[in-house]
Amino acid sequence: QVQVFQTGGGLAQAGGSLRLSCAASGRAFVGLAVGWFRQVPRKEREFVAAISWSGRMPVYADYLKGRFTISRDNAKNTTVYLQMDSLKPEDTAVYYCARARYTSVRSGLNDYDYWGQGTQVTVSS
Numbered sequence: 119q120v121q122v123f124q125t126g127g128g129l130a131q132a133g134g135s136l137r138l139s140c141a142a143s144g145r146a147f148v149g150l151a152v153g154w155f156r157q158v159p160r161k162e163r164e165f166v167a168a169i170s171w172s173g174r175m176p177v178y179a180d181y182l183k184g185r186f187t188i189s190r191d192n193a194k195n196t197t198v199y200l201q202m203d204s205l206k207p208e209d210t211a212v213y214y215c216a217r218a219r220y221t222s223v224r225s226g227l228n229d230y231d232y233w234g235q236g237t238q239v240t241v242s243s
Contacts, residue, residue: 120146120232124215127237130205134241138200140215140234147196151218153230154188154200156211156239163214168223169198177223205241212236 126138140152153168167188169176176188187201198215214237216230224230 120144120217122146122215122217122232122234124213124234124237127213127239129240129242132205132207132241132243134205135201135203136205136239137202138213138215138237138239140198140200141195142217142232145196146217146232147190147198148192149221151220151223152190152196152198153216153218153224154198155214155216155227155230156209157214157236158211163227165225165227166213167200168218168225170223171221175223177225179225202239205239207241207243209239209241211239213239 121143124140130136149171151170154166155163157163167178169188173190185204190198215234217232
């Protein structure tokens with residue numbers, strides 16, 4: 119059974135930064151894209167960013183306007199990072215990492231098969 123593990127997150131002030139990390143059991147990320155999503159209460163989970171297996175040309179949600187950066191380290195156990203800068207209160211959400219079914223980046227929920235447990239990010243004004 120594939121497991122996806124997330125670390126990082128927590129509390130930050132507006133304008134500050136946080137970094138999330140994501141890894142999977144075994145070699146579950148090898149050859150596949152990985153994405154980040156977020157969700158607030160009573161709203162649908164929304165796409166944040168995704169990165170292909172090669173790490174080239176990551177894709178971001180338009181609303182981020184360059185504030186977040188996704189990256190991955192494929193050495194040893196693949197780890198995917200989400201660097202969040204210039205945080206705003208509206209970035210407050212539970213953030214989820216997920217493994218894509220494909221090598222290339224995708225933004226749809228159904229394009230992902232295994233999900234992390236979620237990490238709370240709270241940005242105060």
